[in-house]
Amino acid sequence: xxxxxxxxxxxxxxxxxxxxxxxxxxxxxxxxxxxxxxxxxxxxxxxxxxxxxxxxxxxxxxxxxxxxxxxxxxxxxxxxxxxxxxxxxxxxxxxxxxxxxxxxxxxxxxxxxxxxxxxxxxxxxxxxxxxxxxxxxxxxxxxxxxxxxxxxxxxxxxxxxxxxxxxxxxxxxxxxxxxxxxxxxxxxxxxxxxxxxxxxxxxxxxxxxxxxxxxxxxxxxxxxxxxxxxxxxxxxxxxxxxxxxxxxxxxxxxxxxxxxxxxxxxxxxxxxxxxxxxxxxxxxxxxxxxxxxxxxxxxxxxxxxxxxxxxxxxxxxxxxxxxxxxxxxxxxxxxxxxxxxxxxxxxxxxxxxxxxxxxxxxxxxxxxxxxxxxxxxxxxxxxxxxxxxxxxxxxxxxxxxxxxxxxxxxxxxxxxxxxxxxxxxxxxxxxxxxxxxxxxxxxxxxxxxxxxxxxxxxxxxxxxxxxxxxxxxxxxxxxxxxxxxxxxxxxxxxxxxxxxxxxxxxxxxxxxxxxxxxxx
Amino acid sequence: xxxxxxxxxxxxxxxxxxxxxxxxxxxxxxxxxxxxxxxxxxxxxxxxxxxxxxxxxxxxxxxxxxxxxxxxxxxxxxxxxxxxxxxxxxxxxxxxxxxxxxxxxxxxxxxxxxxxxxxxxxxxxxxxxxxxxxxxxxxxxxxxxxxxxxxxxxxxxxxxx
Numbered sequence: 001x002x003x004x005x006x007x008x009x010x011x012x013x014x015x016x017x018x019x020x021x022x023x024x025x026x027x028x029x030x031x032x033x034x035x036x037x038x039x040x041x042x043x044x045x046x047x048x049x050x051x052x053x054x055x056x057x058x059x060x061x062x063x064x065x066x067x068x069x070x071x072x073x074x075x076x077x078x079x080x081x082x083x084x085x086x087x088x089x090x091x092x093x094x095x096x097x098x099x100x101x102x103x104x105x106x107x108x109x110x111x112x113x114x115x116x117x118x119x120x121x122x123x124x125x126x127x128x129x130x131x132x133x134x135x136x137x138x139x140x141x142x143x144x145x146x147x148x149x150x151x152x153x154x155x156x157x158x159x160x161x162x163x164x165x166x167x168x169x170x171x172x173x174x175x176x177x178x179x180x181x182x183x184x185x186x187x188x189x190x191x192x193x194x195x196x197x198x199x200x201x202x203x204x205x206x207x208x209x210x211x212x213x214x215x216x217x218x219x220x221x222x223x224x225x226x227x228x229x230x231x232x233x234x235x236x237x238x239x240x241x242x243x244x245x246x247x248x249x250x251x252x253x254x255x256x257x258x259x260x261x262x263x264x265x266x267x268x269x270x271x272x273x274x275x276x277x278x279x280x281x282x283x284x285x286x287x288x289x290x291x292x293x294x295x296x297x298x299x300x301x302x303x304x305x306x307x308x309x310x311x312x313x314x315x316x317x318x319x320x321x322x323x324x325x326x327x328x329x330x331x332x333x334x335x336x337x338x339x340x341x342x343x344x345x346x347x348x349x350x351x352x353x354x355x356x357x358x359x360x361x362x363x364x365x366x367x368x369x370x371x372x373x374x375x376x377x378x379x380x381x382x383x384x385x386x387x388x389x390x391x392x393x394x395x396x397x398x399x400x401x402x403x404x405x406x407x408x409x410x411x412x413x414x415x416x417x418x419x420x421x422x423x424x425x426x427x428x429x430x431x432x433x434x435x436x437x438x439x440x441x442x443x444x445x446x447x448x449x450x451x452x453x454x455x456x457x458x459x460x461x462x463x464x465x466x467x468x469x470x471x472x473x474x475x476x477x478x479x480x481x482x483x484x485x486x487x488x489x490x491x492x493x494x495x496x497x498x499x500x501x502x503x504x505x506x507x508x509x510x511x512x513x514x515x516x517x518x519x520x
Numbered sequence: 521x522x523x524x525x526x527x528x529x530x531x532x533x534x535x536x537x538x539x540x541x542x543x544x545x546x547x548x549x550x551x552x553x554x555x556x557x558x559x560x561x562x563x564x565x566x567x568x569x570x571x572x573x574x575x576x577x578x579x580x581x582x583x584x585x586x587x588x589x590x591x592x593x594x595x596x597x598x599x600x601x602x603x604x605x606x607x608x609x610x611x612x613x614x615x616x617x618x619x620x621x622x623x624x625x626x627x628x629x630x631x632x633x634x635x636x637x638x639x640x641x642x643x644x645x646x647x648x649x650x651x652x653x654x655x656x657x658x659x660x661x662x663x664x665x666x667x668x669x670x671x672x673x674x675x676x677x678x679x680x681x
């Protein structure tokens with residue numbers, strides 16, 4: 001180099017500065033481009049979301065320990081669902097705790113143990129349990145006694161009392177509230193007696209097995225004033241609340257058709273549950289199982305797989321349609337339908353069952369100009385989702401929520417012409433834990449959102465919806481509020497399910513006489 | 521010493537242009553994540569395939585670790601981008617950039633039989649853009665341009681050319 005200044009390491013020449021700073025102007029260009037890009041996407045979002053007002057996700061309320069007197073629970077029925085509800089209330093059998101612990105040790109992505117340990121303490125205790133299969137009764141007792149949520153070597157202090165008969169449990173003064181998780185044909189009789197005994201009730205769905213007992217249960221609960229919660233934990237799904245806002249904001253226009261589905265393809269999904277090796281006539285009180293059902297000789301199949309027979313079950317209508325219906329009733333609030341027709345059959349599971357494994361039920365809601373179609377199969381698992389269809393768009397609801405515009409929408413026609421809205425890309429997307437409901441402007445974001453991959457671990461821990469549903473019930477008992485799936489919602493659910501079942505079994509259109517509150 | 525290499529004007533210009541282009545890409549990747557309140561590396565990490573997938577997925581399984589990973593990724597991208605554009609601490613920026621791209625590549629290797637939940641916009645077999653960008657950075661590392669054009673001229677005066 002000819003410039004002598006360069007030989008002096010200490011000096012800084014004009015040439016040094018020019019060469020040293022030569023690329024700085026690039027940052028200016030970058031800042032300009034970045035500003036333009038952000039402005040463009042902000043404007044695009046604003047234009048898409050014009051006149052649409054959806055609330056952002058509430059920050060998770062700080063979890064508060066419930067103070068005051070412990071609420072004393074009685075557990076009735078401890079087969080498959082019973083233990084799940086007990087877990088949601090804070091009680092898990094030591095063996096199950098141990099299993100979760102081991103599974104977490106093997107796979108660090110398995111957070112179930114941690115989630116359970118950190119699940120809020122609801123300040124409740126289990127004082128009594130009842131199951132007519134002695135193995136389940138003992139399991140329920142040990143579960144209720146495991147107050148420290150410990151695994152192997154858990155010390156049991158106060159053991160809950162085992163009752164062979166639920167009536168004795170209901171007569172126990174040490175029980176304030178009961179959780180009923182029995183076969184369908186026992187829900188209403190037990191709940192009615194519980195209400196009369198002044199016990200608060202968390203009852204698994206469907207609310208009733210026969211039409212008549214539906215009225216009797218509503219009457220008993222209203223007269224007694226106990227707090228009643230029906231076990232549709234979907235009530236706690238945040239995406240359903242957002243879906244309601246989407247409807248209220250008229251984002252998808254007038255809704256005339258809803259499609260809800262059940263898509264299962266496993267023996268378990270078709271209620272072919274395993275038979276417990278210790279089950280026999282000595283360990284099961286068969287007479288108490290039969291109850292109001294027609295007499296049948298002892299049968300392990302019928303005891304463990306009771307959902308396959310009308311004698312004890314309400315089939316697809318009661319077990320799975322009710323979840324779908326309750327979700328839609330939560331979003332649209334349409335109540336009991338005016339008409340129902342059904343069709344289907346036992347096509348796949350030729351195992352002696354009497355309930356269908358493929359079922360279609362179509363409900364009409366006259367005042368809403370709306371039809372809800374329920375389509376169920378137990379022999380294919382293609383996810384078909386829940387879809388609410390309006391003139392201006394459609395909405396897919398699940399744990400997340402996606403709203404697509406309709407290509408022939410009048411409301412969005414101008415924006416589609418201008419290229420602001422693309423009918424193949426959703427206009428709104430909501431994923432739990434995400435900070436806002438948003439216009440989707442990036443294809444990548446949509447791709448991830450649709451797979452539920454985004455945000456799963458953000459916003460703190462995931463909470464079991466059944467836990468939230470139980471908590472709401474317990475909170476309501478303490479505060480005297482009405483829980484979200486109360487006796488009126490339960491009544492609507494049960495009548496709707498019965499209409500679907502009657503339409504199938506009687507092969508005719510079934511109507512609801514609104515004036516006289518009768519199915520005709 | 522390579523640090524004092526002399527280049528023709530054309531050689532130097534193209535080296536600096538390549539450095540600035542890669543820097544621009546890093547800077548924008550970082551800033552676009554910084555300005556998106558919902559961005560997280562969790563989906564990318566969980567989607568990892570290949571022999572290191574267990575490691576990358578484990579980063580996503582713990583919210584605390586994930587926060588650190590997100591922070592390092594966003595600010596790593598931004599600082600590397602600025603470093604490359606300005607020629608500021610260029611050597612360490614290039615090395616960090618190679619490390620980061622290496623992790624992107626290894627977490628999502630374009631090997632036969634692997635598909636990823638976000639399909640890439642091109643077609644790749646073994647070699648993808650991450651690997652090419654990584655190799656470009658390696659070239660920039662052995663043909664230093666920061667002692668000619670870049671703020672490093674003022675910092676590492678002994679190497680100034």
